[in-house]
Amino acid sequence: MFISLWEFFYGHFFRFWMKWLLRQMTGKCELQRIFDTYVGAQRTHRIENSLTYSKNKVLQKATLVVQSEVDKCVEDIMKEKNINPEKDASFKICMKACLLQISGYKQLYLDVESVRKRPYDSDNLQHEKLLLKLWNLLMPTKKLKARISKQWADIGFQGDDPKTDFRGMGILGLINLVYFSENYTSEAHQILSRSNHPKLGYSYAIVGINLTEMAYSLLKSEALKFHLYNFVPGVPTMEHFHQFYCYLVYEFDKFWFEEKPESIMYFNMYREKFHEKIKGLLLDLKLNLVKDLLKGAALYE
Amino acid sequence: MGLLSILRKLKSAPDQEVRILLLGLDNAGKTTLPKQLASEDISHITPTQGFNIKSVQSQGFKLNVWDIGRQRKIRPYWRNYFENTGILIYVMDSADRKRFEETGQELAELLEEEKLSCVPVLIFADKQDLLTAGPASEIAEGLNLRTIRDRVWQIQSCSALTGEGVQDGTNWVCKNVNAKKK
Numbered sequence: 001m002f003i004s005l006w007e008f009f010y011g012h013f014f015r016f017w018m019k020w021l022l023r024q025m026t027g028k029c030e031l032q033r034i035f036d037t038y039v040g041a042q043r044t045h046r047i048e049n050s051l052t053y054s055k056n057k058v059l060q061k062a063t064l065v066v067q068s069e070v071d072k073c074v075e076d077i078m079k080e081k082n083i084n085p086e087k088d089a090s091f092k093i094c095m096k097a098c099l100l101q102i103s104g105y106k107q108l109y110l111d112v113e114s115v116r117k118r119p120y121d122s123d124n125l126q127h128e129k130l131l132l133k134l135w136n137l138l139m140p141t142k143k144l145k146a147r148i149s150k151q152w153a154d155i156g157f158q159g160d161d162p163k164t165d166f167r168g169m170g171i172l173g174l175i176n177l178v179y180f181s182e183n184y185t186s187e188a189h190q191i192l193s194r195s196n197h198p199k200l201g202y203s204y205a206i207v208g209i210n211l212t213e214m215a216y217s218l219l220k221s222e223a224l225k226f227h228l229y230n231f232v233p234g235v236p237t238m239e240h241f242h243q244f245y246c247y248l249v250y251e252f253d254k255f256w257f258e259e260k261p262e263s264i265m266y267f268n269m270y271r272e273k274f275h276e277k278i279k280g281l282l283l284d285l286k287l288n289l290v291k292d293l294l295k296g297a298a299l300y301e
Numbered sequence: 302m303g304l305l306s307i308l309r310k311l312k313s314a315p316d317q318e319v320r321i322l323l324l325g326l327d328n329a330g331k332t333t334l335p336k337q338l339a340s341e342d343i344s345h346i347t348p349t350q351g352f353n354i355k356s357v358q359s360q361g362f363k364l365n366v367w368d369i370g371r372q373r374k375i376r377p378y379w380r381n382y383f384e385n386t387g388i389l390i391y392v393m394d395s396a397d398r399k400r401f402e403e404t405g406q407e408l409a410e411l412l413e414e415e416k417l418s419c420v421p422v423l424i425f426a427d428k429q430d431l432l433t434a435g436p437a438s439e440i441a442e443g444l445n446l447r448t449i450r451d452r453v454w455q456i457q458s459c460s461a462l463t464g465e466g467v468q469d470g471t472n473w474v475c476k477n478v479n480a481k482k483k
Contacts, residue, residue: 164328267351
């Protein structure tokens with residue numbers, strides 16, 4: 001009650017006068033002050049908020065800009081805010097970088113979503129090739145005897161045809177699995193062999209697909225924002241999403257063996273615990289997540 | 302009896318809890334069905350590792366639905382979940398004709414389980430939204446359901462995707478439950 005009252009007054013009244021006062025004192029607008037004070041995710045996050053809550057239509061719309069129109073958008077903002085490019089030379093560069101990150105995050109979600117929505121299709125030669133590639137990467141010394149085979153269970157699929165296991169994650173699940181196995185082959189082999197542990201083992205591929213779901217839902221809920229704003233100076237791409245997935249796979253395996261669950265039946269409980277842990281780490285705005293989050297994972301050396 | 306315990310009793314009286322066990326081959330629709338019943342989003346489902354529990358209120362019952370994954374690694378644990386089962390729901394993919402034999406075998410094995418003896422069984426002939434799906438009557442024939450004599454059973458065609466037939470199945474569950482209080 002009190003908080004919402006405060007928010008109302010702040011949003012409608014105090015915020016305006018505070019900004020006016022600060023502007024008179026410093027001779028700079030809020031956006032410029034943010035650039036002076038903050039870096040990394042904190043900067044982009046504050047710029048995004050400032051634009052979103054602005055009463056000025058040009059500024060408000062800036063968060064929805066598409067990549068190709070970022071340059072023009074920066075010019076419009078500078079005109080609107082009377083920012084002299086000679087006096088404040090860095091504004092243009094900083095604003096552009098922020099808008100690329102802000103619009104890039106939104107675009108990345110759309111890109112990931114469109115891949116996720118594409119179901120695995122056995123009639124699609126590319127999909128089939130990718131699936132066989134996964135086998136060859138994970139099992140270089142063992143030949144797959146047939147496309148439909150019980151052998152698929154050796155890398156943690158459920159039945160004798162993996163196509164039904166991708167389900168809600170579509171081809172995104174397979175692309176993630178292949179990306180990890182291709183770029184971090186030795187880690188993938190190590191984790192696959194650990195997943196065959198007699199007591200603590202889990203189904204490698206199925207857990208991988210579950211982690212795709214986790215990475216996807218973190219992206220969708222915007223929980224990945226701070227991490228990407230810190231990690232990627234410009235436009236984040238699919239590649240960055242895959243890398244975050246790899247991080248999850250690597251960390252989950254570690255987490256699972258540290259927790260020593262009673263049996264695989266408790267997977268969902270530990271999955272949730274792991275999810276909460278990651279969400280907590282991603283909340284931290286100030287830390288350089290690239291260094292701190294990825295430290296320890298040999299992956300990111 | 303203190304006031305608190307009376308209140309507690311009043312509060313818990315209307316809901317009889319029923320433990321429902323959901324089994325079937327992989328990719329039959331075991332996770333989607335209870336989600337559909339609870340009107341949850343079903344577009345992001347991934348294969349179940351371990352199990353999921355979902356509680357759904359229906360007709361004065363609290364249905365605790367246990368949906369258990371079906372990977373090789375999990376099979377040895379199935380039995381741990383058989384005890385106190387009120388209703389067994391067996392889900393099958395009506396369009397996957399290649400696996401009719403496998404799914405029939407699996408069902409037959411379950412019906413022989415001692416801990417599940419006399420437990421009413423509902424067979425959901427799922428995925429009726431697919432053009433290639435077989436009708437329930439044909440499936441009942443193929444699975445030899447008529448030979449089941451030791452318990453009540455029912456086959457219900459449904460589509461977990463569209464929700465069609467799911468409520469009918471739930472009604473049958475509520476009617477036939479040996480309302481056990483947990």
